[in-house]
Amino acid sequence: MQVTLLPAGLSGNEFETVKKNALKARELSYSPYSKFRVGCCIMTGSRSYILGANVENASYGAGICAERTAIVKAVTSGYMKDWICLAISGDSLESCISPCGICRQAIREFASLQLPVVMFNGDGSKYIVKTLQELLPLSFGPEDLQEGSDSQ
Incomplete structure (x- = not known):
C-alpha cells in the first residue's frame, strides 16, 4: 500500500516498520x-x-490483550512516557481492529492524548489512524488524581 498520510512524527520507513512489527506480533498470539x-x-x-x-487463559479473566502486553513490556523496559506511535493488527482482512476500552484506558496512563494509534487490518493493506484523544474523549488520567489529592 502506498502510504500518503502518515501519523504525526513518523517517516515512511518508520510507518512500515511499525506495521511490520504489529503484524509480526500478532503471529505470537496465544489464543486457543x-x-x-x-x-x-x-x-x-x-x-x-x-x-x-x-x-488467553483457560480462566478467561486471566487473559491479557496485546496492547496491555506491549504496555507492560514498555514500562518495565524503561519506556514510560516517550511513545511516538502505537499500532495494532488483527486477522480480519476486511476491517481494522480497534483497542478495547480497558486498553484505551491503559494507554492513557502512559501516553500523550495526541499519540497516534494506527489500527491495521490483517495484512496491513488498510489502516485507520486516530489520536488517543479521539479514541478516548473526556478521559480520566493520572493528573485527575493529582488534582483530587491537592484539594483535600
Whole structure:
C-alpha cells in the first residue's frame, strides 16, 4: 500500500516498520479459545519497537490483550512516557481492529492524548489512524488524581 498520510512524527520507513512489527506480533498470539489474534507495536522516542500479543487463559479473566502486553513490556523496559506511535493488527482482512476500552484506558496512563494509534487490518493493506484523544474523549488520567489529592 502506498502510504500518503502518515501519523504525526513518523517517516515512511518508520510507518512500515511499525506495521511490520504489529503484524509480526500478532503471529505470537496465544489464543486457543477465541482464535482472535491481536498484535501490538509501540514505537518509542528512541525508535525502539516494543511488541505485544494477546495471551488467553483457560480462566478467561486471566487473559491479557496485546496492547496491555506491549504496555507492560514498555514500562518495565524503561519506556514510560516517550511513545511516538502505537499500532495494532488483527486477522480480519476486511476491517481494522480497534483497542478495547480497558486498553484505551491503559494507554492513557502512559501516553500523550495526541499519540497516534494506527489500527491495521490483517495484512496491513488498510489502516485507520486516530489520536488517543479521539479514541478516548473526556478521559480520566493520572493528573485527575493529582488534582483530587491537592484539594483535600
